[in-house]
Amino acid sequence: MKLLHFFRRHVVCCYSEAARLARHPLGSLMTVGAIGLALALPAGLSAFLRNAEGLAAVWGEARSFSIYLKDGASVAVAEQLAEDLERNPAVGAVRRISPAEALSIMEGRSEFAGALETMESNPLPWTLVVIPAPEAPDAEFLALKATVATLEEVDQALADTQWLERLSALLALAGQALLLLLFMVLVALVVIIGNTIRLEVQKQRDALEVLALLGASRGYMRRPFLYQGFWYGLGGGLVALGLVRLGLWILGDSFSGLMALYGGDRVLSSAGWRQELLILGVGVFTGWLGAWRAVAGQVRTLEA
Amino acid sequence: MRYRGGAEALSEVSLSIAAGEFAYLTGPSGAGKTTLIKLLAAIERPARGQVFVMGRNVERLSRRAICRHRRNIGIVFQNNLLLEDRSAYQNVALPLHISGLGPREVQRRTEAALDSVGLLRSARKSPRLLSQGEQQRLGIARAVVNRPQLLIADEPTGNLDPDLSREVMQLFRRMAGYGVTALVATHDLGLIEALPARRISLAEGRIHSDTGPA
């Protein structure tokens, strides 16, 4: 029964603080909007990074390598080699790219268009893209590449993973920058929310003094302000969520276009419910912490 | 008792009020009536001497215990101390709310208290929109709503007409009849004559006289 009352008091307090904020919609919305913008920054960057990582995986097709056959190698030779490779347990798949296909891909890229028109015959060789089986160990796969390179019909076997490594390193760096950014945003938010609520506490100071004279505990006096912080944080979190979703939606089309260029069919992934929950949680936590910082000291000075 | 940077506001005041007793506190302005009340409610601390209320040494109370102590006392403050951004009803319900009572109990007691001072119809108004006398009655309703064991009123009838004053005083005496200890600071000698009781008279921070009920 007591517990029930306890919860009821909190719910009522929580609700009435929302009502109080709603009574000054403009000011509250501006605060919530500012909090949302600040939170959207790291949240958006995080969503971007996750998609970039996915993109890198698609582009790199993990550790795949390309085999360029000697000029004039026939369809039969290419097919034979491809089938041999496919039987190897380390190989997941082999993509065959005929000279004609390669040409049409290249023609699609404006920078080559002019160069190719001047040529009489197709200078491009047969290409096989070898994609490893997911469980294949690196060493085995690399050994395969070395063996293939020595084959008579093969011109060269190239694994261009350097740029991928660079990209991965860059993404890792960006991930660390994200943490730093998150930290700074959190500190800024605690200060912003703290100041907003400090003003409110000062406005209510006379009322708080009366409450103290009537025997209100510190917890009782703090409670409404903590719930204000809670609402600011939750509201800001929701705004940030909306902004991230909006951003992903706007960028979605260009992303799909980009993926199509590389033969992928990935779509821009949303933040995911875990991430979204995290954004809300971070918002609520900073709101509450800011409020606590603002109100705890003030309430302490109320008692002589 | 000495205010910070001030002269001694109360000195060598020694008195005791029995549980369930009704007493007036009188004396000219500046005599120290409000100061005595502040000592009882642990709002100020004595520089020397001790204050026992309901068997407890007020000075020794912990922070939490002071909260509980104040909840057990109903005080009508000299300047009412109403919250203007809340309705009359919310003002009166405040002590119940602070004590953590359930909503039904809060409503029942608040309405009863408002009714006892004739303000039930103004329940939704802000104290700002009430007359001085109405504000004073609101302060009284707030002091009695939590059924305190000790009721202290600091000039509760200063803005009330004679009829209302007598009614309020009778309300206090009725409460004393139920076992509530009541201490009422007042200048209204006519009222004291009409409803005689023990009268503690202060002058310049000392007890001038302490006369039993006539």
Ligand SMILES: Nc1ncnc2c1ncn2[C@@H]1O[C@H](COP(=O)(O)OP(=O)(O)OP(=O)(O)O)[C@@H](O)[C@H]1O
């Ligand atoms: N906060 C304070 N700081 C310093 N001195 C104070 C303070 N409050 C009251 N005093 C002094 O203490 C003395 C007693 O004041 P108190 O308020 O107790 O008088 P009172 O009997 O209630 O008077 P009144 O009938 O006018 O309300 C006065 O001399 C006053 O100047």
Ligand SMILES: [Mg+2]
């Ligand atoms: Mg006084």
